[in-house]
Amino acid sequence: AQTVTQSQPEMSVQEAETVTLSCTYDTSESDYYLFWYKQPPSRQMILVIRQEAYKQQNATENRFSVNFQKAAKSFSLKISDSQLGDAAMYFCAYQIQGAQKLVFGQGTRLTINP
């Protein structure tokens, strides 16, 4: 079964600094999607970034970028120039072929220190 592991339950960073959140996954598939979702205190799940496994180029969205290492099954999220509004739970997710359901990691709570 596919699993997603986030080994950092909590992380903190100073405002304006850079932070990297880790994620590893286990799958036997060769084609899949990976996601980072953000859940602020409002509870809303917000898509941060998406990576297609067959694309070698790492996805970027403004201050958010990923380091996708397919062979190592690693998918980390880098947040540059951290802002107070980035404080949230961050979930790494994998999309299973066929059912299209998302499989989520346990989450990393990110705190931004002013």
Added chain:
Amino acid sequence: DSGVTQTPKHLITATGQRVTLRCSPRSGDLSVYWYQQSLDQGLQFLIQYYNGEERAKGNILERFSAQQFPDLHSELNLSSLELGDSALYFCASSVSPSREDIQYFGAGTRLSVL
């Protein structure tokens, strides 16, 4: 605002009772997904519908059922409630079940079973 509407926002009920959670997908989206977020199990996929038909089932208990109506809104019915059913229930929607289509999440319904 994702465009996915979930009602009610909060629900407090007693063990043994039955509740119905409602989800209106984004305009134009035909596929609806239900997820459960609990402290011990994390975020788990429950069930998926596409254009009124069930497409995939996850870790959904037999006490739980769902349906998608002709107007594409969906309802998740939870019966014989137990304390352990207390959780945040999310609905997500996408245009189609295709993996290329991103799932957009509603704000969730927080269920408290006392």
